[in-house]
Amino acid sequence: MDVVVALSVAFLVFPFPSAAGALSPSYYDDNCPQHKSIVRSAVEKATSNDKTVPSALLRMHFHDCFIRGCDGSVLLDTKGKNRAEKDGPPNISLHAFYVIDNAKKALEAECPGVVSCADILAIAARDAIVVSGGPYWEVPNGRKDGRVSLASDTRQLPAPVSNISQLKQSFGQKGLSAKDLVALSGGHTLGFAHCSSFQNRIHNFNTTHDVDPTMNPSFASGLRSVCPAHNKVRNAGAPLDSSNLIFDNAYYKLLLQGKSMFSSDQALLATPKTKALVSKFANSRKAFERAFVNSMTKMSSLTGGEEIRRDCRVVN
Template identity: 65%
Template sequence: MASLITTILIISSVFMGSSNSMGVDYYKETCPEAEPVISKIVHKGMINDKTVPAALLRMHFHDCFIRGCDGSVLLNSSGEEEAEKDGAPNISLHAFYVIDHAKEELERKCPGVVSCADILALAARDAVVLSGGPTWDVPKGRKDGRISKANDSLQLPFPTFNISQLHQSFSNRGLSLEDLVALSGGHTLGFSHCSSFQNRIHSFDSLNDVDPTMSPSFAGGLKRVCPVHNKVRSAGANMDSSPTVFDNAYYKLLLQGKSLFSSDQALLSTSKTKGLVGKYAASQQHFFEAFAKSMIKMSSISGGGGATEVRLNCRVVN
């Protein structure tokens, strides 16, 4: 573990050397209690709701993939303008209250200093750590954006994407195939509704009702939970066999034909990505190191010129 943390610290410092606007010590003088406060709030949320870690990690990913990591996913819809969180891919996002609670406490301790985007990035890291995953130094200094549009959420990678579509989506954001495979490991946490994998278990193609790459017994279990005319909106399946523990079980199950999404299975469709899946399935430490490195990279996607403020309330612009 010591060597893992050392590696991550080196990666962090090297990456941050290329940025003038962000740094791991950004709040050292202005709000030194920022990270302990956020960690405490995330832990409290986890105690009350075991789905919080997966929710926060997914929320951060969905934030960064639209306008960069600018906290725009946290904004509420206003008037006739629907915000990102009300876009179809984001309807199931939850645990926004965790970010709200952290923001409220930080506003009491150091008003107007810590951005909502930074709170979300730190909360996602803490969610991983508190679930048994790796830690990393989060670069801080993001500003909050003022624009949030529901239609923009359609830019997110879909669970039905093939490897070409995934590669393009990630490369458009400066992320590599290595980042794609490592970040997909975030699927080790959480739960998915039937709609996200229905395409693999019913009328898959003209020759197969079920995706032939799936384990028959695994597919059979999913079909029982998610029948063709499923009327239970909450129905679905856990993302892997230990959905509240951050580990490498996702990759092990993927190699056994027990992944949920087409986008998961797509990772086995090229020799490079399949090799990385095998590497992470064989070594949890290698996965943790790669995940930490890729999270630093993803969480540093710039919010652009539209991210200019530190919101006083994460749900509304100043």
């Protein structure tokens, strides 16, 4: 999936947030008080060199949490015949893992064996929002790192062709509501989408229409010029919204104008409740940011790990 939010129709099995009560913003105050500034420094330094880092970190966190909970399993490297999550088809385009590596190295020098990779990723995702002009919030910590990472599990991550029923089912299985779905989809305000993720809407849409009729015609025409029917340009695509380096509510405004990229975006207009939320967030950046923070905190409280890795790429 070439977007920030990953959803799934398949049922995921991991410890549900009964452990969430153990998470706390003050978790590392005594044993690693500098953890927030260390992670923030790694994110800011990387972003100064590569403006795509924030969207990459946010997407990485979503993809981590939607398989086995937020346990850092997306960070593990393939070993031997076991292909890890990061090598599954939906995750091939994930990047900026080095940011987490750099933060972990600095944290191990400061307070060895204390801060989990899962927590580093959750904090880095928050910092990615802040460095992009979005809201700050305190991230509850205390996650453990998982020891299982399977490329086959990435089939559970939804394709950008998901419909509203599939999206609501996926979120509901994780204790997330329709409001969480709409709020977290706002993460699409950051980043870039490859042609393969929206090709279904601009070529051979159905037997009647070549282009999805819900799409703004001039917007669709622009996408078709970038992504012809038999596109062979690797990494061709388009920005997710008109201000794709800034965390704002432009995504919702464009969605209402028929200028969304994915079927899963357009699906948010399919029910009165989700459409009303899209309109609300389009009209109020403050309402969107407040809902996004609440939903991010809720989602990132899905836990499932069991150790503190010394190296985020390998189990202990």
